Amino acid sequence: MATRVPGPLTRPAAAATGPVATADGLTRRFGERTVLDRLDLEIGRGEFIALLGRSGSGKSTLLRALAGLDSEAEGGLSVTGSVAVAFQEPRLVPWKRVHANITLGLAVPDPKEKADAALAEVGLTERAGAWPLTLSGGEAQRASLARALVREPDLLLLDEPFSALDALTRITIHQLVLQLWSVHRPAVLLVTHDVDEALLLADRVLVLDRGRIAHESDVPAPRPRHRDHPDLTSLRTTLLAALGVSPEGTT
Numbered sequence: 001m002a003t004r005v006p007g008p009l010t011r012p013a014a015a016a017t018g019p020v021a022t023a024d025g026l027t028r029r030f031g032e033r034t035v036l037d038r039l040d041l042e043i044g045r046g047e048f049i050a051l052l053g054r055s056g057s058g059k060s061t062l063l064r065a066l067a068g069l070d071s072e073a074e075g076g077l078s079v080t081g082s083v084a085v086a087f088q089e090p091r092l093v094p095w096k097r098v099h100a101n102i103t104l105g106l107a108v109p110d111p112k113e114k115a116d117a118a119l120a121e122v123g124l125t126e127r128a129g130a131w132p133l134t135l136s137g138g139e140a141q142r143a144s145l146a147r148a149l150v151r152e153p154d155l156l157l158l159d160e161p162f163s164a165l166d167a168l169t170r171i172t173i174h175q176l177v178l179q180l181w182s183v184h185r186p187a188v189l190l191v192t193h194d195v196d197e198a199l200l201l202a203d204r205v206l207v208l209d210r211g212r213i214a215h216e217s218d219v220p221a222p223r224p225r226h227r228d229h230p231d232l233t234s235l236r237t238t239l240l241a242a243l244g245v246s247p248e249g250t251t
């Protein structure tokens with residue numbers, strides 16, 4: 001059986017060294033289908049990882065297991081510290097204003113002040129009293145990030161949070177995520193379909209295939225990165241090949 005530590009809402013006095021999460025032979029079956037197949041993974045503190053994989057390769061399944069949202073995964077899984085998740089759709093509660101969404105279920109001293117600070121960090125102070133349905137897509141994702149941030153996670157799981165955003169908003173949110181990461185330094189696991197997004201943001205890029213981490217690359221280029229950085233060009237080709245895609249885009 002998997003062992004996991006559910007994410008408490010405040011940063012615990014847990015060991016500040018060692019990996020924040022370790023999967024050791026993690027397996028998840030849905031009926032006859034084995035989606036995660038004895039998968040091994042270690043996530044170091046403060047590291048920014050992007051997880052690529054073809055549609056249906058099990059990225060969200062892995063993320064759900066790491067988030068403690070899947071009680072049926074088998075094998076070893078240990079998560080040390082608190083976890084927060086931001087999903088593709090921001091999942092704000094529509095009948096609560098933005099500010100109340102941030103503090104929902106938050107069991108820390110001074111939740112209001114903490115929510116104010118988180119909203120300020122994501123540039124959403126002006127929209128604190130707004131109803132979620134009146135937010136733009138980018139604002140809703142900012143609110144989702146603030147809700148994750150206010151929990152001071154040791155591990156921040158991002159499940160394609162940028163994929164529904166327009167290109168310009170996406171660039172702004174990329175910068176925001178990097179800024180939040182550099183200030184708070186959670187470990188980040190970003191699930192994405194976008195090789196360039198992975199190369200722009202992450203220190204390490206993983207490719208999930210047939211239930212395992214089939215490929216792993218460190219990203220050598222310093223930040224801020226530009227997609228035409230020479231170090232990224234060959235890495236892009238390598239990652240596309242690991243995904244079974246030729247650079248020209250034909251599979």
Ligand SMILES: Nc1ncnc2c1ncn2[C@@H]1O[C@H](COP(=O)(O)OP(=O)(O)OP(=O)(O)O)[C@@H](O)[C@H]1O
Nearest residue numbers: 030031035053054055056057058059060061062193
């Ligand atoms: N609750 C479930 N019951 C049955 N099958 C499931 C369940 N959740 C996921 N699966 C299956 O597991 C496989 C992996 O799904 P998952 O959502 O993890 O893939 P993914 O890599 O995140 O895909 P995408 O990139 O398209 O979002 C899929 O074939 C999916 O149908």
